Amino acid sequence: MKKKIIFFSLLIVFISCSDKFGSDLSIKIRIPAGFPEINYPDDNQPTKLRIELGRRLFYDNRLSADLTVNCSTCHVPSAAFTDGRTTSTGMSGNGGRRNAPTLANVAWLPYYMMEGGVPTLELQSLAPLHDSVEMGFNVMQMIERLNEDDEIRTLSRLAYNRDTFDAFVLTRSLAAFQRTIISGDTPYDRYITQHQNDALSEQEKRGLDLFFSERTQCGSCHKGIFFSDFDFHNIGLYENYSDPGKERENYKKEDNGKFKTPTLRNIALTGPYMHDGSISSLEEVLLLYNEGGKNHPNKDSRIKPLNLTPTEQADLIAFMKALTDWNFVQNRNLSPPE
Amino acid sequence: MSLKSIASVFILAAALVSCKDKDPEPVEVKKATVELKLDTKWENGDFNLGEVYYDDFTNRIRLDNFMSYFSFMTLTKDDGTEVVIKDFILANLANSTTISAEIEPGTYTGFKMGIGVPADYNTHVDPATYPSSSPLSVAGAQGMFWHWNTGYIFVKFEGKVDTSATEGVDLLNSFSFHVGDDPNFRQYTSNNENFVMKAGETTQIGINFHIDQILASGGNESIDLATDAVTHTSGNPNLAQVFINNMKNCITVD
Numbered sequence: 001m002k003k004k005i006i007f008f009s010l011l012i013v014f015i016s017c018s019d020k021f022g023s024d025l026s027i028k029i030r031i032p033a034g035f036p037e038i039n040y041p042d043d044n045q046p047t048k049l050r051i052e053l054g055r056r057l058f059y060d061n062r063l064s065a066d067l068t069v070n071c072s073t074c075h076v077p078s079a080a081f082t083d084g085r086t087t088s089t090g091m092s093g094n095g096g097r098r099n100a101p102t103l104a105n106v107a108w109l110p111y112y113m114m115e116g117g118v119p120t121l122e123l124q125s126l127a128p129l130h131d132s133v134e135m136g137f138n139v140m141q142m143i144e145r146l147n148e149d150d151e152i153r154t155l156s157r158l159a160y161n162r163d164t165f166d167a168f169v170l171t172r173s174l175a176a177f178q179r180t181i182i183s184g185d186t187p188y189d190r191y192i193t194q195h196q197n198d199a200l201s202e203q204e205k206r207g208l209d210l211f212f213s214e215r216t217q218c219g220s221c222h223k224g225i226f227f228s229d230f231d232f233h234n235i236g237l238y239e240n241y242s243d244p245g246k247e248r249e250n251y252k253k254e255d256n257g258k259f260k261t262p263t264l265r266n267i268a269l270t271g272p273y274m275h276d277g278s279i280s281s282l283e284e285v286l287l288l289y290n291e292g293g294k295n296h297p298n299k300d301s302r303i304k305p306l307n308l309t310p311t312e313q314a315d316l317i318a319f320m321k322a323l324t325d326w327n328f329v330q331n332r333n334l335s336p337p338e
Numbered sequence: 339m340s341l342k343s344i345a346s347v348f349i350l351a352a353a354l355v356s357c358k359d360k361d362p363e364p365v366e367v368k369k370a371t372v373e374l375k376l377d378t379k380w381e382n383g384d385f386n387l388g389e390v391y392y393d394d395f396t397n398r399i400r401l402d403n404f405m406s407y408f409s410f411m412t413l414t415k416d417d418g419t420e421v422v423i424k425d426f427i428l429a430n431l432a433n434s435t436t437i438s439a440e441i442e443p444g445t446y447t448g449f450k451m452g453i454g455v456p457a458d459y460n461t462h463v464d465p466a467t468y469p470s471s472s473p474l475s476v477a478g479a480q481g482m483f484w485h486w487n488t489g490y491i492f493v494k495f496e497g498k499v500d501t502s503a504t505e506g507v508d509l510l511n512s513f514s515f516h517v518g519d520d521p522n523f524r525q526y527t528s529n530n531e532n533f534v535m536k537a538g539e540t541t542q543i544g545i546n547f548h549i550d551q552i553l554a555s556g557g558n559e560s561i562d563l564a565t566d567a568v569t570h571t572s573g574n575p576n577l578a579q580v581f582i583n584n585m586k587n588c589i590t591v592d
Contacts, residue, residue, distance in 0.1 A: 043467070113486055115486075117484075118486070118487065119462050120464065123464050123488065126466070127485040127486050130485035131485055131486075138481065140477050166470065168466045168467065170466070172466075244573075248572050248573070249487055
């Protein structure tokens with residue numbers, strides 16, 4: 001009799017959870033004009049519940065060993081999914097080694113991490129979870145913890161047809177949500193793709209011309225719709241780098257101090273800047289480039305004194321501020337679940 | 339059709355089926371059992387994790403953790419046939435590990451195995467796609483994969499060292515070798531063996547890791563924990579290479 005009661009109780013929980021979420025549905029993600037299609041992995045096509053599960057996990061402190069941090073601790077929506085800190089603070093107040101990168105448009109990145117060693121968004125999600133400085137968790141213990149949650153288990157079953165929440169569901173769902181973190185609605189986009197001539201001010205237009213000019217060559221690395229060539233460059237930030245950058249991954253001295261070109265979308269919201277957050281303002285960043293950077297054997301040949309006037313520098317900064325997507329940072333679909 | 343006729347048809351059918359020649363019983367070929375026993379040694383004696391030993395440089399060392407991936411452990415028969423005993427194993431070499439398999443009886447003349455995970459299974463592979471029973475899965479790997487990069491950590495070799503060579507002094511300094519990456523995958527091969535496997539019998543093959551030889555002195559392959567105590571492969575790839583070479587060379591099979 002007792003067994004029957006337990007069985008029916010479990011059945012009721014199961015049915016009520018399933019009812020709450022309904023059945024899963026494929027979703028067509030809206031892509032901004034001018035953006036390419038997203039190449040989704042075969043085993044992680046976007047669906048309503050996959051994205052919902054990923055969103056819940058993204059904001060869930062149970063992903064960290066001491067229950068104090070979650071993904072949004074370092075990737076805050078209002079800061080275009082960065083955190084405004086020099087370097088991120090992880091679990092127990094641990095100081096991170098690098099500045100948090102924006103998650104805007106991560107769906108299109110060809111590889112992840114600043115040295116580019118991680119090939120997929122699914123794999124990338126394991127990095128901060130395992131990192132002793134960030135979330136410091138043994139993934140299997142975390143999975144055990146989350147498996148105690150009926151809703152998480154139900155979502156895992158409905159979204160991925162898995163009996164339990166496991167590493168596959170964890171990595172897939174986090175990636176599914178992150179592929180919806182899309183930003184492509186800026187004054188620059190309205191000017192370029194929708195041909196709204198008044199979307200940019202005259203100063204911003206002068207900045208745009210300068211940005212893509214032969215003289216500054218900003219647009220030769222920060223190129224294309226994502227403002228990145230996704231390549232690795234040493235920009236002469238230091239004469240000696242304490243963080244080896246790309247060299248860490250491939251052991252090549254000629255790649256010392258090279259880091260993946262970051263996107264400039266929402267750059268006004270993502271300071272401080274550089275891989276280590278060592279530059280606090282866009283004005284100071286421009287000063288580095290205007291002076292041609294510091295000497296380093298691997299410095300990119302395009303980094304040389306630009307001799308920009310104060311007006312030209314102000315124009316460039318005005319243009320970069322026009323890469324801000326205010327709808328993106330207020331997108332309720334990307335905010336914590338209610 | 340009457341009930342009587344239907345009954346007759348069934349009786350006839352049953353008789354036909356029972357009269358048909360039966361398939362010959364499969365002849366059971368009796369197998370031999372092989373046990374691969376992974377063990378650690380120190381100067382040909384037993385090695386115990388957690389005990390203190392003197393290495394060639396008179397450093398006092400205590401090994402606390404020794405985990406390693408081995409792949410495609412294979413025996414080669416005298417006719418050249420290869421039999422894979424185990425595709426992947428993550429062995430905790432702190433404990434003696436035994437892998438058993440049933441194989442065809444006969445004489446086997448070679449043994450080989452990969453130290454680490456071969457490139458096709460290493461980089462650009464997602465551990466979360468393996469079932470949790472696999473040593474390559476997130477659960478099975480027990481943290482033996484890089485999180486900021488792709489690929490498995492082939493070997494973890496960690497412990498404490500005192501370089502003053504003074505008996506009784508606490509071992510305060512740590513050593514840590516985390517070796518991985520495709521160029522550090524090594525193939526161990528032992529030929530000219532003579533393992534005779536008899537049907538119904540168990541044959542044990544010892545695969546011994548001589549820890550003292552990993553930390554040996556001499557030539558380019560020496561590792562002195564006073565100066566070379568840490569590599570995560572990245573940051574000190576040369577030391578990682580020396581370590582994995584020494585690990586390959588420290589193996590004996592008997």
